[in-house]
Amino acid sequence: MNNNTVDKSVLNTASVKPKVLLDDAPLSKFHIKIAGLTFGAHFTDGYILGIIGFALTILTPQMGLNALWTGLIGASALIGLFIGSLVLGWISDHIGRQKIFVFSFILITVASFLQFFADSAIELVLLRILLGIGLGGDYSVGHTMLAEIAPRKQRGVLLGSFSVIWTVGYVCANIIGIYFADSTNPDIWKWLLASSTIPAIIILLLRIGTPESPRWLESKGRIEEGQAIVSKHLGENIVLDRQEIASDAGFKLLFSRKYIKRTVFNCIFWVTLVIPYFAIYTFLPLILESFGMSSNHSTDFLLNIILLVGAFLGIYFTAKFSRRGFLIWSFVVLAAMLGMLALLPSTMTLLLVAVFGVFTLIMSAVSNLVGVFPAESFPTEIRSSGVGLATSVSRFGSAAGTFLLPLSIANLGIQSSMLILVAVLLVGLVVSVLWAPETKNLTLNRASKD
Known part of the structure; x- marks a missing residue:
């Protein structure tokens, strides 16, 4: 045989790549x-929830809104998120991820656009509830879709990056809101709210065919x-790594003996983080004024920078440390900082600013875990x-x-209100110490046993 002749079977065997599981x-x-x-989707969500604060400062005196209506408009998208994540997440487990992946952004795009034509508080509340339903469905399906396709080595970073992108959207809303805050156009609040149509329709078109x-x-x-x-x-x-064919267990399995701790943990840790987050940052000017700190463009710019730095820091912490340890120590720091904010005298301005900065940094960082823990805690x-359910x-x-x-704040004062939020964070701390699982490097063919 010619020495230069190579057996074709050897070539074919060498060219065949070894099989690799989806997780790897x-x-x-x-x-x-x-x-x-x-x-x-998370950019759009951050933008939508960030822009409402600036729109409210303009439309509140224009419509003569009282505290009740201001609170309803501020909370309406979150009410929709409650409905959408619960209902559309459940539907997704039965009819598939892709349909909800597209449908959610149809709702978001339409509701965003129709906000421009809202002429009353009730119309605005209803439209933002519809908007929230779309966002809620997307939270359920988006986290799930990415978790189910992502390699486990990069899964934590990818899922944790949701918080960074959300923060970028929130900061963009702040920049645009600040820029147009002094506009003399009486309809500027409509333009601000409807501007979320732009990112929404782009995402909708790109998702077709997923x-x-x-x-x-x-x-x-x-x-x-x-x-x-x-x-x-x-x-x-x-x-694909073979798994058992699933039964239509639905919510019954979530509350079964096997998964009840995971279900309760994911609901409670998430809710105890977002209650102070949204309560404080939706009404940031009011909070800063109550603490004796002025709300101006410089303050807003500094806080936005801290939010972004914290979000990127959270990605590093998610990849570097255990999920469980990162969460528990974040609750400790957040409760301590918010307690100091409540108890320090308003004359200690520089210390208050520093404490609020640390609170903002850690809150932004640990928010990465809300995209990680729930998606890693349950079977397909x-x-x-x-x-x-956790989102809802x-x-x-x-x-x-x-x-x-x-x-x-109006009835109890800023100090008592902040101490209530400290108590909320302490509940999250206790539940995390008791029930937080370690999901780092978990394979998703089946959720690991408690």
Whole structure:
């Protein structure tokens, strides 16, 4: 045989790539695409919830709104988030992720646009509830879609990055709100609210044609369809890790003996973080004034920078440390900082600013975990329902906090109101110490046992 002749069978064998499980697939353009489409939703969410504070300062005197209506408008999108995440998350576990992935942004786009034509407080409340329903559905499905496709090594960073993108959207809303705050146009609040149509319609168009989650297809026994999607978008050598075909357990399994602690933990840790977050930052000018700190462009710019730095810091902490440890110590610091804000005299301005800065930094950082823990805590057949339930409970709490805070400050004062929020954070701390699982490096073919 000629020495230069190579056996073709050896070549063919060498060219065949070894099989790799979906959880261990290398990060690819497809992963980045799904992440980008999901991140776009969080940018829109942050923008929508950030812009309302500036619109309220303009439309409140224009419409003659009292504290009740101001609270309702501020909380309306969060009320919708409660409904949408609960209902659309449950539907997603039954009909698939992709349909809700697109439908949610149809609602968001339409409701955003129609805000321009709102002429009364009740119209605005109803439209923002509709907006929130779309956002709630997207929270449930977006986190789930990305968790089910992302490699486990990068999953924490990708899921944790939701908070960064949300913060970018929130900061963009602040910048635009500050820029137009002094406008003499009486309809500027309509333009501010309707401006969320721009990112919403872009995301909607880009999402058309997104494939179904292969893990969801596999859980329904449609293994060949799921594998075809994996092979097409990630490579022929990437394979689904076989799991049992799921039964239609729904919410019953979430509250079964096996998952009840996970369910309660995810609901409580999330809600105890977002109650002070939304209550404080929705009415930031009022809070700063109550603490004796002036709210101006310089203060707003500084806080926005801290929010962004905290969000990026949270990605690093999520990748570097255990999920459980990061969460528990964040609750400790947040409760301590907010307690100091409540008890320090208003004459200690510099110290108050420093304490509020640390509170803002850590709150922004630990908010990364709300995109990580719920998506990693449940098996495929109830993942969207679990994420949806946790999102729903968190948004109910944040809506209640946003609605009640101005009433609490007016009737109880700033000190008592902040101490109530400290108590909320301490509840989150206790529940996290007792029940927080460690989900880092977890494979998602089945949720790990408690």
